[in-house]
Amino acid sequence: MRYRRGFRGGFLKRISRWTKSRMAILDVFRRVKGHLSADEVFLRLRKNYPNIGIATVYRNLDYLHKKGILSRFQFGNNKASYELSEKFLKGVQHHHHLICTNCGKVIDYTDFIKEETDLIREMEKALSKKYGFKIQSHQLHFYGICKDCMKGGDQNAVG
Amino acid sequence: MRYRRGFRGGFLKRISRWTKSRMAILDVFRRVKGHLSADEVFLRLRKNYPNIGIATVYRNLDYLHKKGILSRFQFGNNKASYELSEKFLKGVQHHHHLICTNCGKVIDYTDFIKEETDLIREMEKALSKKYGFKIQSHQLHFYGICKDCMKGGDQNAVG
DNA sequence: TTAATAATGATAATCATTATCATTTAATTT
DNA sequence: AAATTAAATGATAATGATTATCATTATTAA
Ligand SMILES: [Mn+2]
Ligand SMILES: [Mn+2]
Ligand SMILES: [Zn+2]
Ligand SMILES: [Zn+2]
Numbered sequence: 466m467r468y469r470r471g472f473r474g475g476f477l478k479r480i481s482r483w484t485k486s487r488m489a490i491l492d493v494f495r496r497v498k499g500h501l502s503a504d505e506v507f508l509r510l511r512k513n514y515p516n517i518g519i520a521t522v523y524r525n526l527d528y529l530h531k532k533g534i535l536s537r538f539q540f541g542n543n544k545a546s547y548e549l550s551e552k553f554l555k556g557v558q559h560h561h562h563l564i565c566t567n568c569g570k571v572i573d574y575t576d577f578i579k580e581e582t583d584l585i586r587e588m589e590k591a592l593s594k595k596y597g598f599k600i601q602s603h604q605l606h607f608y609g610i611c612k613d614c615m616k617g618g619d620q621n622a623v624g
Numbered sequence: 625m626r627y628r629r630g631f632r633g634g635f636l637k638r639i640s641r642w643t644k645s646r647m648a649i650l651d652v653f654r655r656v657k658g659h660l661s662a663d664e665v666f667l668r669l670r671k672n673y674p675n676i677g678i679a680t681v682y683r684n685l686d687y688l689h690k691k692g693i694l695s696r697f698q699f700g701n702n703k704a705s706y707e708l709s710e711k712f713l714k715g716v717q718h719h720h721h722l723i724c725t726n727c728g729k730v731i732d733y734t735d736f737i738k739e740e741t742d743l744i745r746e747m748e749k750a751l752s753k754k755y756g757f758k759i760q761s762h763q764l765h766f767y768g769i770c771k772d773c774m775k776g777g778d779q780n781a782v783g
Numbered sequence: 784t785t786a787a788t789a790a791t792g793a794t795a796a797t798c799a800t801t802a803t804c805a806t807t808t809a810a811t812t813t
Numbered sequence: 814a815a816a817t818t819a820a821a822t823g824a825t826a827a828t829g830a831t832t833a834t835c836a837t838t839a840t841t842a843a
Binding site: 606 | 696699700733739743746747750751760761763766768769774
Binding site: 641 | 829830831832833839840841
C-alpha cells in the first residue's frame with residue numbers, strides 16, 4: 466500500500482508540525498484495517514510510546530480528521546471511530562458499513578459502489594442547488610443483525 | 625396526522641406498560657417536527673410533568689427505539705437524537721439528512737427517495753445474501769456546509 | 784384487592800470527550 | 814548551532830452524556 470500522489474506535497478503540507486505522536490497515531494491506522502476509537506488507538510500506542518497522553522490522541526484524531534486524513538464515524542455506540550480516508554491512502558477504497566445492532570460488529574462492504582456513486586453524484590448536485598448546501602462527504606449505514614447473532618442469539622449482546 | 629393502521633393493535637401491543645411519562649414523551653415527538661436529544665425532550669416535558677426524571681427520559685427513548693417507534697441518530701456531536709419512525713406515524717415520510725459540520729444544523733430531505741429506494745432494495749437483497757446480515761434499516765448522511773455558514777463564515781461554529 | 788413486577792425518580796457512577804496550564808518540542812530564523 | 818516562536822504535549826481537572834443502583838410507586842392481570 467503506497468501513499469496517493471499528493472501525499473507529501475498535498476496532505477503533509479497542510480500539517481503544521483509533524484510530531485512524534487502524530488506520526489505514531491497515523492502509523493497505527495496504516496497498520497490496522499478497520500475502525501478504531503480513541504481509546505483503542507491509545508492502547509495500541511502505549512506499547513511503543515508509553516508516555517503518550519490520551520488527550521493527545523483525541524486532539525490528533527480530531528486534527529487529522531479536519532485535515533481530511535481520517536474519516537470519522539458514529540455507529541451508534543456513543544463513541545467516535547476513525548479510519549484512514551480513501552482520499553489519503555491508496556488502497557482504501559470507497560465503502561460503506563453494515564452495523565449489527567446486537568453485538569456492535571461493523572462490516573465494510575464495497576458492493577454496488579458504482580451504482581451508488583452514480584446516484585449519489587446526481588443527488589449531491591440536486592441537493593446542493595436546492596438547499597444551498599456544499600456537500601463534502603456522505604455515509605451510508607445499514608443497521609441489522611449479523612450472521613453470528615442471527616444463529617447464536619444474543620450471547621454477545623452489546624450495551 | 626393520524627396513526628398508521630396497526631398502531632393500537634401493532635405497536636401499542638408490544639409495549640408492556642403504557643405509563644404516564646412514556647405517553648408524555650411520545651406526545652412530545654408527535655408535536656415536534658424534527659430531531660430531539662434526551663435533554664431536549666426532558667426540557668420540553670418539565671413544563672407539564674415537573675417531576676419527571678432525566679433517567680426516565682433516557683430509558684424511554686431507548687425503549688421506544690427498541691420497539692421501533694423512534695428512530696435513533698448520531699450525527700456526530702456525541703449525542704443521540706431521535707424522531708418518530710416512519711413506520712409508526714402516518715405523515716412521517718422516508719427521508720435522509722444533510723448535516724452541517726460547521727454549525728451542526730440538520731436538514732431533512734425527501735428528494736430522490738424513489739430512486740434511492742430502488743437501489744437500496746437491490747443492495748439489501750444482495751448484502752443480506754453475501755454477508756448473512758439481516759438488514760432492518762438504513763441511514764444516509766450527507767456532511768458539508770450549510771447555506772448560512774457558506775456565506776456567514778463560522779459565526780455559529782459548533783464544538 | 785391483591786399480587787407480581789415493570790417503571791419511576793433521585794442520584795451516584797461511569798464513560799467519552801474537552802479544557803486548562805505549565806512544559807516541551809518542531810520548525811524557522813538568526 | 815543557538816535563539817526564537819508558537820504549536821503540541823502530558824497530566825489532570827472539568828464537563829457532558831449516558832447508565833447503574835435502589836428504594837418506592839404505579840400499571841396490569843388475576
Ligand atoms: Mn470502514
Ligand atoms: Mn429527520
Ligand atoms: Zn452481531
Ligand atoms: Zn451550518
